[in-house]
Amino acid sequence: AQSVTQLGSHVSVSEGALVLLRCNYSSSVPPYLFWYVQYPNQGLQLLLKYTTGATLVKGINGFEAEFKKSETSFHLTKPSAHMSDAAEYFCAVSQYNQGGKLIFGQGTELSVKP
Amino acid sequence: EPEVTQTPSHQVTQMGQEVILRCVPISNHLYFYWYRQILGQKVEFLVSFYNNEISEKSEIFDDQFSVERPDGSNFTLKIRSTKLEDSAMYFCASSRLAGGQETQYFGPGTRLLVL
Secondary structure, three states, X not given: OOEEEEEOOXXXXXXXXXXXXXXXXXXXXXXXXXXXXXOOOOOEEEEEEEOOOOOEXXXXXXXXXXXXXHHOEEEEEEOOOOHHHOEEEEEEXXXXXXXXXXXXXXXXXXXXXX | OOOOEEEOOEEEEOOOOOEEEEXXXXXXXXXXXXXXXOOOOOEEEEEEEEOOEEEEEOXXXXXXXXXXXXXXXXXXXXXXXXXXXXXXXXXXXXXXXXXXXXXXXXXXXXXXXXX
């Protein structure tokens, strides 16, 4: 069965510092991996996704993530945090043979200190 | 930019009452989903829907739940007899095509509180 683990329910960084949000997955077949962001009172918005090909994926707002099969990880990074990055971030996995069902991690709330 | 909309944003109901949560998916999307998030827990898949049929449902989606596309634009989730444990944020999502690689676009959610 698929599962997703996000290490750290809360992460706090200073403005301008590196953002690193961790995601590990479990999947019996090659996974498709997603990062979604949720701002207050809004829906989940896709940041980036990995399906096939290049393992380093770039998304919106300067975020990127690297698929590492050997580590079963898909960590999200951003070189320099901005106050507007404060939100909740969700990692999710799906499989080619299970339609569109997304399995989510528990989410990581990112706060950015001035 | 097209977006998924949901109504109402908040719903308070008494245990045992029926509720209908409404969603308007993106107009050219063919696949529709409901997820829920109980406070402090993960976002969980409930059901997927295509061509007026349920494609897949989770074990959470029991006989108390039903989904419908009553017209060309709305997609609804009905809970027949609400329980306290149904209190959660319910998200609707849609995608243009099927498949695990497709991006799902989420609505802002309906927060349901069952008293």
